[in-house]
Amino acid sequence: MLFNTIQFALFFVIVCLLYLALPHKWQNRMLLVASCIFYGIWDWRFLLLLFTSISTDYVCSLKIQETEDERIKKRYLLVSIVINLSILGFFKYCNFFLDNLQILLNHSGIMVHDHFLKIVLPIGISFYTLKTMTYTLDVYRNEMKPTRSFGDYALYVAFFPQLIAGPIARAKDLLPQILAPRKFSLNRFYEGCYLIFWGVFQKIFIADNLARIVTPFFNSQPPYNGANVLLVLYAFAFQIYCDFAGYSNIAIGLGKCMGFETMANFNLPYFSTNPAEFWRKWHISLSTWLRDYLYTPIVVSKRYWGSWGIAFALMVTFLVCGLWHGAAWTFVIWGAYHGMILIIYTWIQPLLRKIPRPKDVLLDNLWFLVKILFFFHIICLGLLIFRAQSMTQAVSMIQSLVFDLKFNKAEASNIGLGIISFVWILIMVQLLQFKTKDSMAVLKLHPVVRAIFYCVCLFLLLVYGATEGNEFIYFQF
Amino acid sequence: MISERLKKTILKELQLKDFHLKDETHAYQVPGWDSLTHINVILAIEKEYGVRFTTTELLRLKNIGELQVLINTKCTENS
Numbered sequence: 001m002l003f004n005t006i007q008f009a010l011f012f013v014i015v016c017l018l019y020l021a022l023p024h025k026w027q028n029r030m031l032l033v034a035s036c037i038f039y040g041i042w043d044w045r046f047l048l049l050l051f052t053s054i055s056t057d058y059v060c061s062l063k064i065q066e067t068e069d070e071r072i073k074k075r076y077l078l079v080s081i082v083i084n085l086s087i088l089g090f091f092k093y094c095n096f097f098l099d100n101l102q103i104l105l106n107h108s109g110i111m112v113h114d115h116f117l118k119i120v121l122p123i124g125i126s127f128y129t130l131k132t133m134t135y136t137l138d139v140y141r142n143e144m145k146p147t148r149s150f151g152d153y154a155l156y157v158a159f160f161p162q163l164i165a166g167p168i169a170r171a172k173d174l175l176p177q178i179l180a181p182r183k184f185s186l187n188r189f190y191e192g193c194y195l196i197f198w199g200v201f202q203k204i205f206i207a208d209n210l211a212r213i214v215t216p217f218f219n220s221q222p223p224y225n226g227a228n229v230l231l232v233l234y235a236f237a238f239q240i241y242c243d244f245a246g247y248s249n250i251a252i253g254l255g256k257c258m259g260f261e262t263m264a265n266f267n268l269p270y271f272s273t274n275p276a277e278f279w280r281k282w283h284i285s286l287s288t289w290l291r292d293y294l295y296t297p298i299v300v301s302k303r304y305w306g307s308w309g310i311a312f313a314l315m316v317t318f319l320v321c322g323l324w325h326g327a328a329w330t331f332v333i334w335g336a337y338h339g340m341i342l343i344i345y346t347w348i349q350p351l352l353r354k355i356p357r358p359k360d361v362l363l364d365n366l367w368f369l370v371k372i373l374f375f376f377h378i379i380c381l382g383l384l385i386f387r388a389q390s391m392t393q394a395v396s397m398i399q400s401l402v403f404d405l406k407f408n409k410a411e412a413s414n415i416g417l418g419i420i421s422f423v424w425i426l427i428m429v430q431l432l433q434f435k436t437k438d439s440m441a442v443l444k445l446h447p448v449v450r451a452i453f454y455c456v457c458l459f460l461l462l463v464y465g466a467t468e469g470n471e472f473i474y475f476q477f
Numbered sequence: 478m479i480s481e482r483l484k485k486t487i488l489k490e491l492q493l494k495d496f497h498l499k500d501e502t503h504a505y506q507v508p509g510w511d512s513l514t515h516i517n518v519i520l521a522i523e524k525e526y527g528v529r530f531t532t533t534e535l536l537r538l539k540n541i542g543e544l545q546v547l548i549n550t551k552c553t554e555n556s
Contacts, residue, residue: 070533141537276513291512301532303516310516346513 001041003250004203011038012254019258024181028155031258035160039124046122049087054154056083057132061139061146073140080136088129091122096327124164126324130289132157135171137293144172152178161254165247167265167285174260182259194443195253201457202246202426208466209422210239213415218387222396226405229397231415233380236387238423241270244283264439270379271434273371274352275341278379286324290317310346315339325386330394334386341378425457479545483522487541490514490521500542526552 001008015034019027040047060080064073105112135156138144147153156175162168217232248265255262265284272278279287295317302309315336322335358364381398388394432441442453479498488496491509504510510518522544523529528551538544 143539276511295512296515297532297536299512299516300519300535303520310513342513349513 001038003247004200016257020184027182028152028178031160032151032155032158035155035158035163038160039158039163042123043120049091049122049125050128050158051154053084053087053129053132054157056080057136057157058146058150058153061136062148064136064139065146077136077140080133084129084133088125091119091125093323093327094119127166127168128157128163130168130286131162131171134168134289134293135175138170138172144175147175147179149179159255159260161251161260162262165244165251166283167248167251167262168289169262169285173263177260184259188256188259188261191440191443192253192256192258194440195249195256197253197454197457198429198442199246199249199251199253201461202242202249204465205457205460206422206426207239207243207246208468209464210235210242210419212466213418214239214387218389218393222393222400224397224400224404225408225411226400226403227407227412228415229384229400230380230405231412231419233384235415235419236383237270237376237380238419238426240383240387241266242426267439268430268434270376271372271430273368273375275338275345275375275378278375279338279342286321290321294320307347311343314342314346318342329391330385330388333391333394334382337382337385341382425460479541482525483541483545483548486521486525487518490518498541500540500545502541503539504541522548528552528555 001011011034015031018030022030036047039050057080060076063076067073102112135144135146135153139146152175155178156169156171157163159169159174159178213235214232217228245266252262252264263285267281267284269278269282272281295313298316299310299313302312305312318335318339319332320335321338322331322333325331325334358367384397385391385394388397429442432445433439435441436444438444442450445453479500484498487498487507487510488494491507491514493508496507498507504515504518519530519535526548528548530547530551534547538547
C-alpha cells in the first residue's frame with residue numbers, strides 16, 4: 001500500500017477516525033494492528049521477520065538493563081547486532097556476495113555456475129533494522145531505560161508512517177510519545193495536513209514527472225551527449241530529493257495528525273556549501289544514525305591515529321552508507337566518493353577558513369551562490385554513480401561529460417524546459433524557507449497568498465500530476 | 478559544575494573566544510564542535526589532564542557535565 005494511492009488515503013481516514021474515538025491504551029493497540037495490516041499487505045511473511053527483530057531487541061535490551069556485569073551487557077548487545085545484521089545480510093546481500101564470489105572464482109580459473117537464490121527483499125528491512133538496533137544500543141549506552149510493554153515497543157518499530165522508508169526515529173524520542181497519552185492539537189493537525197499535501201505534491205507532480213525524463217535516459221545505451229547527461233543529472237537531483245523528501249514529509253505529516261512529533265529528515269540540502277553541511281541536511285535520520293553508532297565509536301577508538309583516524313572512520317562509515325543503500329558496486333563507489341570528499345574537506349578546511357568573506361553584501365551573496373552551485377555539481381557527480389545501472393554506464397557518462405559537452409539546442413532546451421516547468425514551485429518554496437529559516441514558512445504567509453499557493457499546487461497536481469502511481473525510490477533500499 | 482580549566486581547554490581547541498558552557502550543554506550545541514572536530518577536543522582534554530578515557534566511557538557521555546565528572550574521577554584515580 002503506497003502513500004500516494006487512494007487505498008492508503010482510505011486506510012488512513014479509517015485509522016484516524018478509530019484513533020480519535022479510542023482511549024490511549026487502545027489507540028496504541030489499534031495502531032499496532034493497523035501497522036501490521038499495512039505491512040502485511042505487501043507479504044504477510046515479512047511480518048515474521050519484523051517480529052523476529054522486534055522480539056530480539058525487546059529481550060536483549062531488558063537483559064542488558066537487568067545486569068550490572070559489563071561482559072553480560074556486551075554479550076546481549078552482540079546478540080542483538082548479530083541477529084539483526086544476519087537477517088539484513090541474508091535478505092539484502094546474499095546474492096551480491098554469491099555473484100561476486102562466482103566472478104572471483106571464475107577469474108581464478110575455478111569455473112562455477114550461477115548460484116542465485118530466489119530471495120525477495122523484505123520492504124523496509126534496512127530502515128527498521130537500524131531503528132530496532134538503535135533501541136538496544138541506547139539501552140547499552142545508558143541513554144534510556146527499556147520498556148516492559150512489548151506492544152508499545154513493537155509499535156515504536158512497526159509504526160506504519162515510518163516503517164517502510166523512515167525517518168529512522170530514535171526510541172528515546174518516539175517511545176515516550178507512545179507510552180504517554182497524546183494531546184490532540186488543531187495546529188499540529190493542520191501542520192500535518194500541510195506536510196502530507198506538500199509531500200504528495202513533491203512526489204506526484206515533481207518527482208514522478210522528472211522520472212519521465214530520467215528513466216528513459218538511464219535505460220538508453222551509449223554513446224551519450226555530455227550536455228544531455230548534465231541536464232538529466234539536474235533532473236535526477238531534484239527527482240530523488242522530491243521523491244524522498246516528499247515521502248518523509250508525508251510520513252512526518254501522518255504522525256503529526258495523530259499527535260506524534262518526528263525529527264526532520266531534510267533541511268534544504270541543496271543550499272549546502274560543503275560536504276559536512278550537506279550530510280547534516282540530507283537524510284538526517286540516517287546520517288545522524290551513522291554518526292552516532294558507527295563513525296563516533298570508530299573515530300573514538302582510533303583517535304591516536306590523528307587525522308588518519310578521522311579519514312579511516314569517514315571512509316568506513318560512507319562505505320557502509322553506500323552498501324546500506326543497495327547491494328551493488330555503484331552504491332559502494334558512491335559511498336567511497338562521499339567518504340573521499342569529506343576526507344579532502346577535513347584536510348583543506350583550515351585553508352578554506354582563511355579565505356576572507358567579501359565585505360560587500362552583494363559580492364558576499366554572489367560568493368555564497370558560487371559555493372552552492374559548485375557543491376551542487378559535486379553532489380550531481382555522485383548522483384550519476386548512484387543512479388547508473390552499472391559502473392560501465394557511469395564511466396561512459398562521465399567520459400561524455402568530460403569529452404563531449406556540446407549543447408544540442410533543441411534537445412537541451414527540451415530537457416531544460418521540462419525540468420524548470422516541474423521545479424519552479426519547489427525553488428520558490430525553498431527560497432522562502434531559506435530566507436525565513438522556517439520549514440513551515442508557507443503556513444505563515446498571508447491567507448490570500450496561501451490560498452493561491454494551494455490552488456496552484458492542486459491545479460498542477462490534478463492536471464499535470466503523474467498518474468502511474470510510481471513506487472518511492474527509497475522503498476528499494 | 479564545569480571548571481575554568483576544562484572550559485579553557487575546550488574553547489581553545491575550538492578557537493572560540495567565549496561560550497557559556499553548562500552541565501547540560503551537549504557537544505553539538507557548541508559552535509564548531511561537530512563530528513569532525515570532536516576527537517581533537519577529546520585529545521586536547523586528555524593531554525591537558527594527563528588522562529586516558531576508554532571508548533565505552535566516551536560513548537556513554539551525554540553532556541559536558543558528565544565529561545567533567547569523568548575527568549574528576551580519572552584525576553582522583555591517578556593521584
